[in-house]
Amino acid sequence: MTEMLSKTFAERVAASIELLEAIKADRGLLAQLPEETVIRFLTAAGQIARPDRVGQEQLWKARQLRKQVKRRAQFEALQRQLDKTGIRRQRQQQVFPTPSPTAAIPAPTPPIELSEPVDCYICKYPYRQAHSFYDWLCPSCAEFNWQKRHQTADLSGRVALITGARVKIGYQAAIKLLRAGARVIALTRFPKDAVARYAKEPDFGVWGDRLEVYGLDLRHTPSVEVFAAHVKTVYDRLDFLFNNACQTVRRPPDFYQHLMDGETQSLEALPSVARRVLANHEILRSQSRVLAPEARTRGLQHSAALSQLPLLEGEGERGNQLFPAGQLDADLQQIDLRKHNSWRLPLAEVSAIELLEVHLVNAVAPFILNARLKPLMLRYPSKDKHIVNVSAMEGQFYRTRKTDKHPHTNMAKAALNMMTRTSAADYINDGIHMNSVDTGWITDEDPAELAERKRVTQGFHPPLDHVDAAARICDPIFSGFLTGQHVWGQFLKDYQPARW
Secondary structure (H helix, E strand, O other), rough: OHHHHHHHHHHHHHHHHHHHHHHHHHHHHHHOOHHHHHHHHHHHHHHOOOOOHHHHHHHHHHHHHHHHHHHHHHHHHHHHHHOOHHHHHHOOOOOOOOOOOOOOOOOOOOOEEEEEEOOOOOOOOEEEOOOOOOOOOOOHHHHHHHHHHOOOOOOOOOOEEEOOOHHHHHHHHHHHHHOOOOEEEEEEHHHHHHHHHHHHOOHHHHHHEEEEEEOOOOOHHHHHHHHHHHHHHHHOOOOOOEEEOOOOOOOOHHHHHHHHHHHHHOHHOOOOHHHOOOOHEEEEEEHHHHHOOHHHHHHOOOOOHHHOOOOOOOOOOOOOOOOOOOOOOOOOOOOOOOOOHHHHOOHHHOHHHHHHHHHHHHOOOOOOOOOOOOOHHHHHHOOEEEEEEOHHHHHOOOOOOOOOOOOHHHHHHHHHHHHHHHHHHHHHHOOOEEEEEEEEOOOOOOOOOHHHHHHHHHHHOOOOOOOHHHHHHHHHHHHHHHHOOOOOOOOEEOOOOOOO
């Protein structure tokens, strides 16, 4: 009955209670009524007091529905409050914004009062005052992360190499390093797109001459070896090495198709700024054509084109219904409308191709770069060098909750962590501080449809963003330079040592 919630119905029930209580006090009142009416009255009263199974279920369902409606109203009220935070307003922008180059830390606005307590993503304690920027961090954790987010140090004269530096974490980390004064060697499969992204930054003119971009597909191990040999020849020092590139979910050729027109442009067709940033990359490509067989340098010569190789069944079938042309996300990457991806696959459903690719990118390439570039890192005598193996909680053994999905990515990150665990004690003898760093939860890897459903029904948003992740992987360096205390041999989560 829809009128059950109305004021009129409540008034009728109140009147009925008074009537029943009066009859209870003086049952003789019923004598005024016809026998037939008395029978109907007592029958109805008895059925209400002792309902049958159907009646009991009706009441239970009605109460559950009221609870659901109330919970949903509370949920929506909370979401409206959290939607006022900076991180959520930022996600509503069409393109993810790189922080302003200003050195000053913006003062946060007053906290947002929440209608109900929320558990902090980091410390797990409940809180009712939300930071003006972070939606899932308590005031204490939020303020600490806000300061770390804007942390920097003077890295003038230092040289950093970072893989996976075209988008997201790697891009934001490279920006932090460049703004701190370092020279940055940025690796990506799509070098021309990367240069175009960096050139759009408002302060590119300040640090653009300290940026060099190389095209390299880390899945092609011989090319990684050739690249490492080139770096040792061309550069006189290397202070920081970030093994950031990561394959979590394999994307088919159509995902990268929109990049190919730009990547196939001739060097002469590019702006002079792009030609300068890509100069050493082109020198390496030219030299490798002469000095090494094409089979050994394919990942350097054709880093972008290799993304178009159909390696799994069905990948060669062109069609834009799952990768609609012209539709890009906030990172200016192709929208992926597949209903299933490898993030939800158990072991028996993961392809051998994806298993191998994940290990080549996440573990094998870092192994080679860490090993082959150590002599270059030792060339300049200092004791404040760093290797950051960018990891994730998927690679942690001491974790109470672990699903049976994506075992291949878990294995690859665990392998990366084991390299840190094993070799950090060796590298520290030469002043190289090797750590694994968890980036924090910044992305929902589920298929787009499922991720959107979780956002609407559960209010799920990743608690951090790319800049927070970049701050985490840069922190061993920035904190070390600011305090003089350089950590090594740790698995760092939320800026603190965590269990392996």
